[in-house]
Amino acid sequence: MNDDLDRQNNNIIANWARKHSLWVLAYGTGCGAIEVPPTMTSRYDAERFGITGMATPRQADVLLITGYLAIKTLKRVIRTYEQMQAPKYVIGFGSCTINGGMYWDSYNTIKRLDDYIPVDIFINGCMPRPEGVIDGFIKLQERIARGQAKGWQHYQENLDWYRANQKKVIKNWTMPDYNW
Numbered sequence: 001m002n003d004d005l006d007r008q009n010n011n012i013i014a015n016w017a018r019k020h021s022l023w024v025l026a027y028g029t030g031c032g033a034i035e036v037p038p039t040m041t042s043r044y045d046a047e048r049f050g051i052t053g054m055a056t057p058r059q060a061d062v063l064l065i066t067g068y069l070a071i072k073t074l075k076r077v078i079r080t081y082e083q084m085q086a087p088k089y090v091i092g093f094g095s096c097t098i099n100g101g102m103y104w105d106s107y108n109t110i111k112r113l114d115d116y117i118p119v120d121i122f123i124n125g126c127m128p129r130p131e132g133v134i135d136g137f138i139k140l141q142e143r144i145a146r147g148q149a150k151g152w153q154h155y156q157e158n159l160d161w162y163r164a165n166q167k168k169v170i171k172n173w174t175m176p177d178y179n180w
């Protein structure tokens with residue numbers, strides 16, 4: 001299975017096409033969500049880079065998590081991520097996804113998003129401006145082109161580790177154990 005996954009990641013032509021066609025599911029978990037509309041609309045026009053919005057996980061390539069994440073929302077985020085088709089990418093948007101940010105000692109939010117789902121690019125700032133968001137997308141495109149955006153592969157290979165972390169914080173785990 002690992003060889004198959006590596007072949008998918010190292011296909012230069014497929015990666016070139018993927019990087020120019022990123023359909024983004026923006027999951028507005030925190031205040032950073034307010035920067036998504038200006039990034040996507042005419043002023044900053046992310047579509048000129050092949051980046052556009054998508055309404056459903058089944059058709060999205062990128063999951064954009066826009067800030068702090070309550071534990072009850074984490075459950076939905078995991079389910080959403082697992083319903084996306086591989087190859088798929090995650091962007092952690094804002095300091096809250098990196099270390100908890102200003103919610104670091106909250107009883108009901110997680111600190112590091114990459115303890116629960118794989119994150120390919122973090123965009124720091126509280127909140128990041130559209131220029132920072134576009135810069136993060138361009139860095140993701142560069143990683144895709146080099147075959148280095150392998151978070152989805154890491155998730156499949158280390159599912160037990162991710163599941164253990166997820167179940168440590170989500171006490172009422174009522175989802176199927178395998179969601180894709």
Ligand code: SF4
Pocket residue numbers: 030031032066067068093094095096097101102125126127128
């Ligand atoms: S990083 Fe700042 S702007 Fe983003 S969700 Fe956290 S507190 Fe809100």
